[in-house]
Amino acid sequence: MIAFLALIRKDLRIFFQDRRAVIMSFVAPILIGTFFGYVFGGDGSRYNEPVRAKVLVVDQDNGPAGAAIVSGMEAEKTLEVRRVSLDEAQDLVRKGKASLAVAIPAGFGQQAMSVIGERPKLTFYVDPSRAMESKMVQGMLTGQFLRAMGRGGRMPFETIEVPLTAKRGAIYNAYAHSYGGMAIQFILFLGIDVGIGMLLDRQRGLWKRFASSPLSKWTLLGSRVVSATIIVMLILAVVFGFARIAFGVKIEGSLIGFTGICAAFGMMTASYGLFIASIGKTPQGARGLSILATLLMVMLSGAWIPSFLFPKWLQDATKVVPARWAMDGLDGMSWRGLPWTEAVLPTLVLLGFACVFGVIAVARFRWEAE
Amino acid sequence: MLSVIGLKKAYGNITAINGVSFDVGKGETIGLLGPNGAGKTTTVSIIAGLIVPDAGQVLIDGSAISGDTNPVKRRIGLVPQDLALYDELPAVANLELFAALYSISGARAAGVIDQALGLVGLTERAKDRVGTFSGGMKRRLNLAAALLHDPDVLLLDEPTVGVDPQSRNAIFDNLETLKARGKTLVYTTHYMEEAERLCDRIVIVDHGQVIANETLAGLYRQLPVSNTLLIDLECAFDPVGIQELPEVIKAEVQNNRLSVSLKDLSTGAPRVLAWLAAGGHRFENISTEAPSLENVFLTMTGRSLRDS
Numbered sequence: 001m002i003a004f005l006a007l008i009r010k011d012l013r014i015f016f017q018d019r020r021a022v023i024m025s026f027v028a029p030i031l032i033g034t035f036f037g038y039v040f041g042g043d044g045s046r047y048n049e050p051v052r053a054k055v056l057v058v059d060q061d062n063g064p065a066g067a068a069i070v071s072g073m074e075a076e077k078t079l080e081v082r083r084v085s086l087d088e089a090q091d092l093v094r095k096g097k098a099s100l101a102v103a104i105p106a107g108f109g110q111q112a113m114s115v116i117g118e119r120p121k122l123t124f125y126v127d128p129s130r131a132m133e134s135k136m137v138q139g140m141l142t143g144q145f146l147r148a149m150g151r152g153g154r155m156p157f158e159t160i161e162v163p164l165t166a167k168r169g170a171i172y173n174a175y176a177h178s179y180g181g182m183a184i185q186f187i188l189f190l191g192i193d194v195g196i197g198m199l200l201d202r203q204r205g206l207w208k209r210f211a212s213s214p215l216s217k218w219t220l221l222g223s224r225v226v227s228a229t230i231i232v233m234l235i236l237a238v239v240f241g242f243a244r245i246a247f248g249v250k251i252e253g254s255l256i257g258f259t260g261i262c263a264a265f266g267m268m269t270a271s272y273g274l275f276i277a278s279i280g281k282t283p284q285g286a287r288g289l290s291i292l293a294t295l296l297m298v299m300l301s302g303a304w305i306p307s308f309l310f311p312k313w314l315q316d317a318t319k320v321v322p323a324r325w326a327m328d329g330l331d332g333m334s335w336r337g338l339p340w341t342e343a344v345l346p347t348l349v350l351l352g353f354a355c356v357f358g359v360i361a362v363a364r365f366r367w368e369a370e
Numbered sequence: 371m372l373s374v375i376g377l378k379k380a381y382g383n384i385t386a387i388n389g390v391s392f393d394v395g396k397g398e399t400i401g402l403l404g405p406n407g408a409g410k411t412t413t414v415s416i417i418a419g420l421i422v423p424d425a426g427q428v429l430i431d432g433s434a435i436s437g438d439t440n441p442v443k444r445r446i447g448l449v450p451q452d453l454a455l456y457d458e459l460p461a462v463a464n465l466e467l468f469a470a471l472y473s474i475s476g477a478r479a480a481g482v483i484d485q486a487l488g489l490v491g492l493t494e495r496a497k498d499r500v501g502t503f504s505g506g507m508k509r510r511l512n513l514a515a516a517l518l519h520d521p522d523v524l525l526l527d528e529p530t531v532g533v534d535p536q537s538r539n540a541i542f543d544n545l546e547t548l549k550a551r552g553k554t555l556v557y558t559t560h561y562m563e564e565a566e567r568l569c570d571r572i573v574i575v576d577h578g579q580v581i582a583n584e585t586l587a588g589l590y591r592q593l594p595v596s597n598t599l600l601i602d603l604e605c606a607f608d609p610v611g612i613q614e615l616p617e618v619i620k621a622e623v624q625n626n627r628l629s630v631s632l633k634d635l636s637t638g639a640p641r642v643l644a645w646l647a648a649g650g651h652r653f654e655n656i657s658t659e660a661p662s663l664e665n666v667f668l669t670m671t672g673r674s675l676r677d678s
Binding site for chain 1: 395409415418420438439443444447448450452453454455456458459463466467468470471473474475493515528555564
């Protein structure tokens with residue numbers, strides 16, 4: 001036990017002495033998480049603010065029908081309408097300054113009112129890189145045109161949106177997701193450092209000293225797992241603590257469940273590091289491959305883009321990615337406000353991954369010192 | 371104290387050592403001598419428990435070393451060839467960790483750390499980060515780290531590689547102190563002068579096998595010459611006449627230097643000098659050259675120790 005505790009103390013001391021490691025693990029997730037959180041909706045206080053889509057209008061009709069359409073559009077809360085010439089409209093969309101422009105052609109009003117002859121044509125100029133936004137605005141404009149032309153009259157219904165989370169009154173706080181995601185990303189990078197650190201120890205001959213002492217492999221590996229888990233728990237505590245103070249992120253669900261997921265993710269990260277050490281022959285060789293693998297894992301976990309935006313097949317496929325379980329688990333215990341029972345499965349899955357990585361690491365590791 | 375019996379180790383088709391055996395008595399210092407790649411480090415690594423041999427065993431007072439947590443390992447201290455230290459940590463923190471590997475902590479650890487740092491002369495640098503140490507200081511700390519658990523047998527794998535002469539002397543002083551305290555030392559090197567200074571007995575390893583296991587005196591006795599007389603002449607001459615003297619094994623002249631290999635220096639040298647005086651051969655300088663481990667290795671293998 002004396003050796004076990006001394007090895008843990010050594011790992012913690014070396015980690016906290018390394019300014020780069022501390023910044024990367026504690027500061028970077030906060031900085032990047034703040035950015036992503038803001039972009040993806042902030043702390044929920046802007047939830048009821050309408051998102052105004054910018055639309056360019058080219059009124060070549062110049063008649064009462066065109067004017068009615070444009071003023072109807074301008075009255076719409078969700079649209080920000082700007083009247084421009086056709087050339088300017090095309091130029092702005094082409095340059096990406098607007099996602100959509102609609103041209104109301106000359107004679108539109110007359111043609112629209114006529115029951116015979118050709119139907120009038122509305123031309124939408126769209127930015128193909130913002131197709132989804134364009135489609136949404138086109139849908140909204142259709143309603144406006146119908147109303148303006150007197151064919152649709154009043155919309156037959158109004159919509160009411162009710163945010164649903166497990167805890168009453170809890171609203172989606174984008175910072176909860178972004179901080180969790182960025183913490184997961186940088187913690188997995190910490191896992192790489194755990195593995196590289198072991199390879200460096202061997203390169204420096206420290207393994208010879210360990211192997212010549214009456215120290216079991218399990219003590220050596222176990223101390224790494226425990227020290228890494230402690231660091232991971234600290235990182236998550238600091239990141240979510242900052243999120244709580246700065247952006248009101250709360251653990252709306254079970255704190256015990258949240259802690260369990262954090263601990264299981266810490267163990268998974270540590271054994272992932274051991275796995276990297278077992279497959280890498282040199283620190284340099286292991287670094288490149290493990291960074292690529294980690295970035296893929298982070299991407300597929302939903303840490304960057306929430307996994308509900310993935311196609312269905314990808315949502316199912318990414319369940320083989322351990323970080324996905326960590327991400328979903330943290331989301332569940334934070335802004336979704338789920339009870340501890342919902343933390344059991346992610347915790348067990350993460351512990352399972354920890355075991356798999358650990359067993360592979362022990363089986364593959366070259367124990368003999370060169 | 372230490373018995374190495376029939377050790378064999380191969381890596382694929384390459385045989386690192388093939389049947390290495392020797393014994394080391396309590397308080398004895400042996401030099402494991404051989405060129406690079408001879409199998410010295412592999413032998414030491416097996417003794418230290420870093421490598422499992424394909425065949426053979428290592429016994430400490432009759433107890434075999436096997437398994438990670440074998441308590442017999444406590445009787446061995448390893449000074450690896452690498453500087454096996456954490457540069458990021460102070461010297462004392464390194465030693466606290468290495469003491470803890472042997473379950474030494476608290477006041478006892480503080481005591482043994484003080485002693486070890488005192489022995490290697492690093493007490494005043496105890497709180498400094500190892501990364502700020504010179505190469506020689508790191509070597510000394512590397513030695514101190516192996517002494518904390520007071521091992522009976524100290525394995526030193528080329529502990530002076532890359533150090534300046536001053537630090538080398540300091541390390542030798544430390545080792546002589548340990549020797550005087552009755553520690554058993556196994557010292558690997560390819561520097562003959564180190565082995566000659568420190569070791570009671572020399573085990574020469576070449577191509578993974580022990581080719582000699584003798585005291586220094588015993589090894590020198592195996593040489594066909596005991597000493598060489600070197601005489602700088604004013605003028606060169608044909609040394610055939612000298613070779614006919616009974617004590618002379620071989621005589622040759624190169625660049626006005628006469629080199630005479632003698633069976634016995636005390637009887638042979640006066641005869642050679644008398645012969646030169648009688649022949650009117652004037653000389654400017656006389657010196658002798660004692661046999662060295664280099665000569666021994668050359669005689670046994672036909673190769674130079676360092677260049678092999």
